[in-house]
Amino acid sequence: MTYLLRRLAVFPLVLIGVSIVVFVAIRMVPGDAITAMLGTEAGLLTPAQREALSVYFGIDQPWFVQYGRWLAGLLHGNLGISSTYGKPVLEIILERFPLTLELALLSMLIALVVGVPAGVFAATHNEKFSGLGVRVAAMIGQSTPNFVLALLIIYTLSAGFGVLPAMGEFSPLWQDPLRNLGQLILPAITLGFAFAASVTRISRSAMLDVLSDDYVRTARSKGVSARGVIWRHALPNALIPVVTLSGIEFGYLLGGAVIVEQIYALPGLGRLVLDAILQRDYALVQGAVLFIAFNFMIVNLLVDLAYVALDPRIRLGEQ
Amino acid sequence: MRMLRAIFAHPSGRIGGFIVGLYLLLAVLGLLGLTPHNPLMQYRVDRLHAPDGTYWMGTDLFGRDVASRLMMGIGQSFTVAFFSVAFAALAGTVLGLAAAWFGRRWDGIVMRVMDVLLAFPAILLALLIVAVAGPGTWTSIVAIAIVYTPIFTRVVRGPALSLKAREFVDAARTFGSSSSYILTRHLLLNLVAPLTVQITLALAWALLTEAGLSFLGLGTQPPAASLGLMLSDSRNLMETAPWLMIFPGLAIMISILGFNLLGDALRDIFDPRMRRAIA
Amino acid sequence: MIPLLSVSGLSVGFGRTPQASEVVRGVSFELADGETLAIVGESGSGKSVTALSINRLVDFGGGRITGGSIKLRRADGSILDLTAASEPQLTKIRGAEIGMIFQEPMTSLNPVLTIGTQIEESFRLHRGLTGRQATAAAKDALDRVRIPDAARRLKYTPNQLSGGMLQRVMIATALACNPRLLIADEPTTALDVTVQAQIMALLAELKRETGMSMIFITHDIGLVAGIADKIMVMQNGQAVEQGELNQILDQPHHPYTRHLLQDVPHFASGRATRPDGRRDRAPDAEPALKVNDLVVRFPVKSGFFGRATGAVHAVDGVDFDLMPGETLAIVGESGSGKSTTARAVLGLVRSTRGSFSASVRKAAAGQSALPIQMVFQNPYASLNPRLAIESILAEPIIATGGRVDAATRAKMATLLKRVGLPENSLERYPHEFSGGQRQRLCIARALMLNPSVVVLDEAVSALDVSVQAKVLELLVDLQREFGLAYLFISHDMAVVERIAHRIAVIHAGQIVEIGDAKSVLSAPKHAYTKKLIAAVPTIDRRREHFELDTRQVPSLVRPLGFEPGPARWEQFGVDHRMRVEA
């Protein structure tokens, strides 16, 4: 409990660090909300017009004043108003988040359902041809850039079979589960492909390590069958690295998958941030990056808690 | 030398080593301009020419020879991957060692800063860096290096902490060895193994990240070629000229396969358990 | 009557060409019902591989049986050759007819499953029990190995129990289905000596209760005197001698058996102490090391701000002095504070209080400012694997501001020769040396700075018994030659007897008894010392029984600011005193 409190106490520190970095960085990028809105037409503005628009977008003060205002707003639970959406930043983020979360969960599910058995298979067939096949497949999976995979999937399905999940209007899970799943299954496969490959590799090597541990020998000496040894004794011990990897990947996925969202036209967090950067929607960039960082830290914390649940030897607070 | 022999004794090391070696050769040839055609030469009458005896992998939108550009692209991608991973490994090693060695407050500060970097979505971090500094080879290198630094810091810090508690470090303290001696001889030297493995894997990831950056138009600048840029340029020509996607795609997959195989082999070679089995 | 187990001409090899790399070559023996066979040998002798071949676990380590047969008389009277048995047959035999326990109880139980689950599994597999029945059976099994409060402990995971307790759990698991044969592979090697005695007693008692046969594998021929009916001695994959217990112990034929019995340290209750270097020779000489009221405490932190709420009293008011040329052994069980004492003397842990002074030896010129050096327990961990021997030996010189010049090199060569290593060692790397050789390297390294005191922290514990003997000899020779003072930390009474002039027994951070080695070992005064010495196995005590004792080690955590009362001592003879407990 105290450990949890102490971990949570670090959160604000890291978040302030993240916010300062993003605050300064986004303002160092040439161009601002005015050029984003007007493009080259911004050159037609008179100085007074420019000033008026600066006030409108809230970018008329030095950055530290802006930061101070923003931080004060944050303390009141207000992440500011997005200049492109004209809505509170938090509201926009929370609209997009369910999709990102669902996509991340779905990808992880695919990765674990495919990766763990494949890894176990590769470990138990280590010196056999079939095991090698799984390993090579995993490496190929890991080495395919996801945009190539996404484009290939879309092209093959649409040109070859004339089917494609509904693009454009995205249906949340609670409105139309079937349509929702249809829209997310391909992106999830795209993201889950490399993810599954990593899981396969890591579970294979973890299984190989664990299979040479003493307690596996003990289990065998008790007359536990090969299958029992693998699934009951070895696998639970091999899960720690799998959880670590899945946690990190999942944490990254919660930050949005920019390229995949772009290709499949999914309104997720990744595209939200990308568009916000391109449109110089400072409040939105800050809010979204902060939100993503927060999620990332929560996931890390959950991973640590998962360790404790998986392995009674691990105590919180010890590395 | 001993290392090379060990790699070639290992089955996946042999394949991985061969692939990486081949790519290095292609990269060097590409960088030196020793390609079948001039990779920048636009044979405009032969635009989007399918692969044949003259153009082994066809030509692109400009009538440039894809095979030659592939070699150039491998050179460029490898340059970015190598430099970025080298910087990340260097910075990560220094920071990780410092965190492990000085402990307590320093550890806290360094690791929190790394948390900040880690908590940042990687592609966005790269995007911001590129947007601030303007695109180009060196910006890509720095961006990827910054993204990977926290990972190397973690990779170094963990083993460094356990090495610090090893008996030979205790022994060194009993003779009063200086911190710098212990850091370099006892810690760093023993970190070579985990670092080497991590470096090969990071190289594979760096290649993919470079491709991702180029896909978003933030990486290598035309007319230079990189594997990622070639892939990204090919996307709207996928149907018209599939060879534009197939060859760079295969090239990137095989190179990553090579690095991964090599990394696996190195892991086995460095793993004391394996070594005991060999000895 | 057909024997329970009959092994003949067993050969086992490893790797792709098992015939070419056999580690067991033509071993034969028989085992009758209720009989105990001890297989004795050093590492690499093939004793463990022989044992693992019987239940074919050797297959999973990459081993192949290349010849011979292993015939088991099954419960229904049929004979099965285990070398030809199929894997499904074997899973029915393992656990049900052949049980096995291993050396490391800490790692041999699945860390993520409760011990209840692990015991129940045997009942589930071989008896078909499920649910409450299995739980009840598991509780009975724990009761049988005398684990108090069994019902509650079933829910524990292995990390919550001590090594001794875990080994009992292992025994309970292995014996769950009353196998007729138990294979025990060095089951007590990783345990403290008093715990070892408990486990040996338990095994003997269970054997009596169930009438099972047992194969007991050990490197310590002294240990099996209490339990075995027959002994088989193995060396380099072959059984060099086997026979009845008394016959082997009293009339060994093979030179290797004789070597094991005579040259290797065995505890002799103070009869084998060193005759030289008596303390009374120079009563008013300057001590090489004097330790006064040494206290080491580690704070126990808890709460949100990590405030200290108590302290582990690892070392609590230790004082002793050490004369030049003298060996003081500090003995105790794990967690007693003996290693912490050594590390505090070298400044590797910060002492909370206390002083120590070390005199610089006047005799040698060019003396360094570091009069105390140390040799660590694990020769594999105390040499940096990535440095050549030359760099390793040069490190102390460089560290103290010296240069690697001709004189240094000459010194390295001399020392290497002196500790018995070949001259070409300098450019080689640690992994090219055996454990014993590495420990010699560590000794050479410690001597590079001409120390007056060498702290030897369990310096021979990790070595094979016959190597142990040789290193001990070397240490004695070096002590005589250089007039070194040794602070010898050990848990092994047999080793201590061979090297110590004086012995300090440490318990819960405090010295409870200190004095002349012979009188401490032959006539221990403190209750703890007595218990410790009584637990040491010896060849002389055959088939002896111990009382089972399930007390746990006392906790060393004390509230903040706690100070133990002043020590009161009772004197026996010239140099032997005991702490009187309040």
Next chain:
Amino acid sequence: MVQHLTRKLLSGMALPGIALAAMLGTVAVPVQANAATLHMAWSQDATGLDPHKQTAFSSLRLLELIYEPLVRVDASLQIVPAIATSWQFSQDGKELTFKLDPKAKYHNGAAVTSADVKASFERIPDEKTGAAARANFLSIASIDTPDPVTVVFHLSQPDVPILTAMSDVNAAIVPAGEITAGSVGTKAIGSGPFKLDKWDPNAREVLSANKDWAGGATGVDGIEISVLPDETAILAAMRTKQIEFALLNDPLVATLVPQEASLQLNRVPVLAYHVLQLNPSRKPMTELKVRQAISCAIDRQEVLDTASLGEGKVTGPLTIPSLATDPSQLFCYKRDVEKAKQLMSEAGYADGFSATVIGATGEPPTAAAEAQVIQSQLAEIGVKLDIKMMELNVYVDAWLKGDFDMAIALNGGRADPYTMYNRYWTKAGNLQKVANYIDDTLDSQMQQGRTETDPAKRKAIFAEFEKHLAEVSPWIWLYTSYSYTAQQKNIAGFVPTPTGTLFSLSKVTIQQ
């Protein structure tokens, strides 16, 4: 149907592969249930809803469906009625009178009145509004509203192009009440054919027909616009009939459309022009001969053929068909490397020089390709170009500061050359600092063109202007490309126009 579907799904569970197909199949059925809704896609979304402030291409395309200006231009760039049914310049050209359509109504049911027109045209020039189009309306001195359907603009000087400027949605009429309330950018109340029901920025828009629209009934009940950032994905979605109408930017994707039997590609030459902007304030582009050499060294047709797959037309400075000169008449529009080399050596740069050319990533999609062809062509006269592709905003920032040697640009065109070019090629032009070149000839030709009301004389003035501009070569005009829309063949009634407007969607119908 439901039973059938359930059985399909149940059988699918046995085989994951089939399950996937079934799942995709069920959602891939074209959404025909509400046939009167047009499903449309584009890759870039609007950036805002204030018609006076927005200048981005996609914003204008969206806003043209919601708001109406006083007048419009048609497919042949002729001024046609919108809110105003008629208009009249006074004899001296300093008074412009509009008669409003009495049927014109806002989405909220209120009628469009002359007061709204006055308020709108007071809002645009107000510096606090920050309207980029302000510069086009500086000649308005005062506005009279004699009655609710009559508006009189008093101009400080004769200004013919102002009428064209008023046809832009940037000069849309918004309710005076919304202006006072300050809610123009948030509520999108216009008088156009469609109402904006929902806007989910960068994701989608839902439009429904304005039943009260003065222009009559719309052909569809509504439009759903999806933002599909990847144009390949748009094509894929059209193949599976999810999308019936789409806006495409990339010629590489657009040229694939005709290969699909069920799809039709509409293309129309647009007024916007691809151009290589030189910066004549930087050495050696300060030298006329260097600029001319560059002009001579570039093969415009080849740039077009390579970067745009030949999709477009080589152009001079004027892109308005009725005014444009045949490009072959212009200076060095036929590539002449020898002459270029000659000019270079005359200027003292026989050995060439190095320069950097900037471009925006993906804006236009052909930018990088154009830069690379030009780079290779200029290499032949010893000019070594470095290409620097930038994120759009970074590019815009550098471009506005005039901080470049050369820039690849796609600049917007207007139906009137004065409106189109006064910002660059007049002495008082707002973007003189970007163009960095002006001479008296250009300035006076622009001023003459502005005030001349006789079409024939105007044409002659601008022909001279174009010839001169091509000769002094501050910029190298390359080509105009097409505006592409793709549609299912059962969509009827769409009329593409050179301004790129999608206004004719208001009359589009979906055939069953």
